[in-house]
Amino acid sequence: MSIASEVLKPQATQVRAAYVHVPFCVHRCGYCDFTVIAGRDDLIGAYLDCLGKELQTKLARPQLVDTLFLGGGTPSYLPPADLQTLLNLLHRWLPRKTGSEFSIECNPDGLTTERIELLAAAGINRVSLGVQSFQTAHLQTLERSHTPDQVQGVVHELRRAGCTNISLDLIFGVPGQTLSEWEETLAAAVALEPRHISTYGLTYEKGTSFWSRLQKDQIRPVPEELERDMYALAMTRLPECGYLQYELSNFAQPGFECRHNQVYWRAEPYFGFGPGAAEFLNGERRVNHRSVTGWIHRIEQGQSPTQEVEQLDDDLLSREAVMVGLRQTVGIPLAGYRTRYGHEVRDLAPQAYDRFLADGLLEEAEGRVQLTFSGRFLADSVMAEFF
Numbered sequence: 001m002s003i004a005s006e007v008l009k010p011q012a013t014q015v016r017a018a019y020v021h022v023p024f025c026v027h028r029c030g031y032c033d034f035t036v037i038a039g040r041d042d043l044i045g046a047y048l049d050c051l052g053k054e055l056q057t058k059l060a061r062p063q064l065v066d067t068l069f070l071g072g073g074t075p076s077y078l079p080p081a082d083l084q085t086l087l088n089l090l091h092r093w094l095p096r097k098t099g100s101e102f103s104i105e106c107n108p109d110g111l112t113t114e115r116i117e118l119l120a121a122a123g124i125n126r127v128s129l130g131v132q133s134f135q136t137a138h139l140q141t142l143e144r145s146h147t148p149d150q151v152q153g154v155v156h157e158l159r160r161a162g163c164t165n166i167s168l169d170l171i172f173g174v175p176g177q178t179l180s181e182w183e184e185t186l187a188a189a190v191a192l193e194p195r196h197i198s199t200y201g202l203t204y205e206k207g208t209s210f211w212s213r214l215q216k217d218q219i220r221p222v223p224e225e226l227e228r229d230m231y232a233l234a235m236t237r238l239p240e241c242g243y244l245q246y247e248l249s250n251f252a253q254p255g256f257e258c259r260h261n262q263v264y265w266r267a268e269p270y271f272g273f274g275p276g277a278a279e280f281l282n283g284e285r286r287v288n289h290r291s292v293t294g295w296i297h298r299i300e301q302g303q304s305p306t307q308e309v310e311q312l313d314d315d316l317l318s319r320e321a322v323m324v325g326l327r328q329t330v331g332i333p334l335a336g337y338r339t340r341y342g343h344e345v346r347d348l349a350p351q352a353y354d355r356f357l358a359d360g361l362l363e364e365a366e367g368r369v370q371l372t373f374s375g376r377f378l379a380d381s382v383m384a385e386f387f
């Protein structure tokens with residue numbers, strides 16, 4: 001693949017990626033604004049029936065994919081028999097090419113040996129574990145139900161079952177967290193030798209209970225400077241330990257970058273199934289109903305589960321290409337961008353572009369433009385100027 005096509009794949013590309021959303025969780029964590037439902041296990045059967053219908057209606061025939069991502073929610077929360085039904089559905093409708101990446105998001109608690117063996121037998125070869133912290137107090141603040149000890153046991157069991165491509169998700173900026181505690185969490189993650197580590201700063205999204213508590217002064221975010229120091233620590237410590245930063249929040253041992261997420265960041269097309277799932281096909285972004293009951297109801301009534309459709313014209317596509325291109329540390333290939341969109345990246349916001357270069361937030365090197373180390377702290381503000 002040429003550098004030009006690496007970031008800016010034309011839209012006519014064959015669809016080779018699929019995302020399936022499993023919305024069930026044991027509890028809705030206070031900071032979570034994903035499409036999640038807790039305490040409604042009675043809906044699992046209807047969910048699986050409707051997912052089967054959505055797959056059949058949208059695909060009509062099995063679609064060979066190169067990356068398949070089972071996200072949530074907590075896919076591994078499904079009881080083993082239901083998990084097997086889900087995996088059977090995917091095997092039927094979304095068979096994988098040889099060498100494909102088949103990822104699942106799991107939480108450490110409830111990931112029993114039985115479930116792990118089901119996942120391994122179904123060909124899942126990448127497991128993303130929602131670890132978040134190795135300190136019990138911070139796990140409690142985040143309302144997570146596992147303990148640090150469980151993580152080690154689960155990682156061991158996954159390896160024993162042959163799932164060696166393990167990713168750990170971590171959160172920094174937890175209220176009350178110190179820099180040294182974050183350092184300990186990073187060290188504990190590295191000690192488990194996963195292939196991939198993701199680090200996210202805690203955010204307070206409208207509609208979450210953390211947001212309400214923030215409005216009522218019941219929760220105190222860490223100071224901005226400390227949050228910046230935590231991000232800086234991840235960006236220096238993880239590469240020192242062999243995890244190269246390839247995206248704003250993602251670090252991997254060489255060759256273990258998440259291929260499915262790269263489909264998003266390269267603006268390549270993908271299918272999406274399940275409540276709240278997005279898909280990007282033929283230059284059109286479609287998003288399913290976020291309400292789980294709404295999504296089920298529509299499918300049971302023979303209606304489309306799609307809630308939003310957005311046709312992305314070339315102008316919008318070119319701006320999105322800048323957004324997703326700057327998220328990646330390799331940045332945007334300038335010549336490839338020009339060829340694909342007929343203008344320069346700079347043309348979208350000439351004054352801001354020059355200012356970011358002068359201020360050292362963007363840099364041009366070897367025919368590409370990318371965020372600098374300093375620029376990564378201000379990524380949202382930089383990218384907003386191009387939109």
Ligand code: SF4
Nearest residue numbers: 025028029032072073
């Ligand atoms: S486990 Fe993850 S998806 Fe489920 S509620 Fe918590 S943060 Fe949200």
